[in-house]
Amino acid sequence: MDTGLQNRINESISRAYKGNLNTDALMRLVNDCLDHSPDKKIIHQFLDLAHIQSVAKIITEAKVTEEWLERIVRLIHLSQYHTGTMIEQRAKRYGDKTVFNMIRGDDLHTLSYSDLWLKIQMTGKALSVLDRTEKPSVIGLLTYNQLNGVLVDLACLSFGIRVIPIPLNSTSEHLSFILKQSEVTHIFVGGKTAIRLWNEVHHNYDILVIALNDTSLIQGKVMDWEIFFENRDRSQNFDVDQRMSYVPMDRTQTIMYTSGSTANPKGITFNQSNIISKRFARALALPDFGSEDIFLCYLPLFHTFGRYFELMGSIFWGATYSFAESPAFNSLLKDFPIVNPSIFISIPKRWVQLYEMLEKQLDMDSEDNETIETKLKSITGRNLKWGLSAAGYLDPDIFKFYQSHGVNVLSGYGMTEATGGITMTPPTEYIIDSVGIALPGITLKIAYDGELCLKGSYVTD
Template sequence: MSTAQSLLESRPVSVAHLFLSRVRATPDLEAYRYPAPSDDGSSGTEQWHSLTWAQTGERVKVIAAGLLALGVRPEERVAISSSTRVEWILADMGVMCAGAAATAVYPSTNADETAYILADSGSRAIFVENAAQLAKVIAHADRLPGLDHAILFDPQADAIPVDGLEVLSLAELEKLGTAHLEEHPDAIEAAVGAIEREQLATLIYTSGTTGRPKGVRLVHDCWSYQGVAQEVSGLLRPDDVQFLWLPLSHVFGKALISGQIRTGHVMAVDGRVDRIITNLPAVRPTVMASAPRIFEKVYNGIASRARAEGGAKYKIFLWAAQVARDYARAQQNTVAATARRQVPLWLSVQHALADRLVYRKIRAAFGGNLRGSVSGSAALAPDIGYFFAGAGVPVLEGYGLTETSAACTVNPADDLRVGTVGKPLPGTEVRIADDGEILLRGPGIMRGYHNLPEKTDEVLESDGWFHTGDIGEVDGDGFVRITDRKKDLFKTSGGKYVAPTEIEGRFKAICPFVSNVLVIGNGRNYCTALIALDETAIMPWAASHDLGGRGYAEVVSSPQVHELIDGFVQRVNGELQRWQTIKKFSVLPRDLDVEHGELTPSLKVKRPVVEREYAEAIEAMYEGSREA
């Protein structure tokens, strides 16, 4: 038996067990960093504060004991509605160590859907970040007769009285916990000791591109498996410094906590997206997880700045970007090839020069220590992946779903294959069905949808195989490639199948101005596209092309911008089969966003919503066409 197999088979019952073991093993080592007002009280200034594992353990125990004092019992649900911050982690671990189960709620979820999630999950209590999150709960309190307690991370001066709902601050809950532990000093060890592998640990509701979200039942063993699998795969190491900004309400962020507790490395926590660029040089992470959109925005930002500087600097950037891609492709071929060919000397020389001129600045912007950044949630355009790999910031694309407790495959840092989502984590099996659908089996697979047995039966077979709904393939080396979502594949009226995400990925790779793009064509006789532009990229271009002083909506509707985007569309069309080409496109008057319901909180496009919103624009692109 291999070491990896041995570690997996002997994994702890739960992350709660893992957490208590971690606190005992390395009490004085740093566990978390988090931003807070400076100690000198200077107005408007922040600095990073730290918690050791011992300090973290003390906070978690009193939170867990506070929940026990409130009457929360094993597997009863306690919700968390907050942005990513260290208190989210403390609350989640407190829920686990009390033997209860956490219900994750996105802070961007509206009041109606928040009430639906709390009612469907049967949550007894909820941690809320601030008064705004509490207000969403109060707005539909009449639909939540089982919700007894709300705990505020950021206390408000005047608690709002609500019949049947007790509002506490986190500090007040911890005082309750301290008193409970004085009477029952072994309460938390007893609660953790009673946890079983198949006991419910978390309900995460799918962000859902259509309809009401479904509650995914993830048991304690799912998270214990994730922690050990991330360690044995080499994804996380004990000496890492990880920067976490991903939503902890999302399964990706939540899984990373399991890996961090297993390895014991430092995690810097700040979910404010507008602070990412500022935080990176301060944190200097060795590893970071992200969504593809962040890498696309970084790349577009670099390209836009180079274009604005013009002349030689822009030409140098374009040259260096191509060298990075060529170098990364050559490296990948070297690793993959049986003969293990070497990167050509001439390319190595060019790469070394480009490194001094361009790449080292890019690495510095990421803090200078990044050995890898894990990307998930959606597909990363291969050209962008090759660019960052060649620049020394490898993006390790992985794959997973809420139903698989996040990661089930990931690219190894020492054998990166751009365009794939890597190899299965140890303990996870992958099988391709006859129709090309990817099936998964392993300890991380959900135990079903909450209160939805029929929906569970649709995707989960009796022998444990889970139907992902994704189409893909596995190569001879075991690397998995996703080719499309099964439900997103469409057939033109001419009978040709089109994979829209493949075309969309190609367009994002060559157009530095795009933010989101949707290829349309189901049942039509040709393909079209809805294109939303990145304001931070297009506005500087507009200012230098006689469009200065105009607003975003006016700029994107201008003939100049239409001509600009048309050039990129024609470039993509040159790489496609005839039936895949984009015959017409419409530039949207604004970008897609979560607030308008067009993106999920994890930034996936809700295709049906966008197609309904822009139905007139779509129909206009097909006016006068003859349907075959």
């Protein structure tokens, strides 16, 4: 082990939190990590440094984003830094800090980073009990956003079990197509919509269902979540470090399906390199995001923005992900003052609804900015600073309204094939009718026929 390099990384982490690190020191350090090929643990330690907010700010202000990210991506591959590595690392760094807020009525329940990692390990053990044949398990997830579904997803990603989040807006025909194509062996089902969908197709499949909710309503071979979770005690030879060491970086880890409006759903494959490199790239595009941020999240976890930007992004930054109790607008209005989010990512409709609500309560043409901002804070909580509007058109006047009243709403464009975002308007640099510039780590080209071509470490094959 290169103790000299390790000591330099430790010192740099300390300096990063004190705010007295510089670009030259960081670039020397990343180059030395590549040149000296230290063991994985030292590289992981460096990648822990690289997630710190002040480091992203230093790199972006020095305009060496692409050079830095190219080296980071190489280190991710070299050291086998995957989802499980990242979550374990965050648990050690952030400990008792809240990773998840869960709203039930007017009550707020929380889960810490250390407890999340413990639950992920337990879930991984329980999943290993299901794996009793020569054929590896393929886990389907058909559920609304809820903690136990997230535990299954993160355990699969942490220990190299293929996982398939299935859109709740699927038809029964599309669900059948997804189950057959992805060869799901076990499916976790939660919520009324998911139960209805499964019950429509269950007679065609000999698949074990693990019920996240309402066990008695689900047809077929069903196991209750509590029984599944308790079965972890039957796990034999489940060594966390060993399992994590087997996780491949470039093999298909998960498949996400896009809606098939004119044909069958399209399955987009992701490996660990796609997932992790995108987190470092997005952080460099948003250097003002960090561990003190709180997300209020309602976007479905079977879509890239909900799963990768909000869920994985929150964990990457060491921030807090808040499960909205419901995606309904009135429910979100209840949730805002409970969690006081600093970040809210949404389709355009929610930003319009918030604006229209203000219009009904105030004379927007005559009220001063302070009155409008006070009212906006009373609705969204006292801390909302950042927003993103994507997956649809939002009038430039709405963008500019929020930006002039303390909420920096950004515009963006993405595709599932790019592990989410492709472009985004840089903070404070909104341009009317623009979806921004390319995110770090992705190269864009318009072909002769107008098709957008893209490549990069987080663009899927």
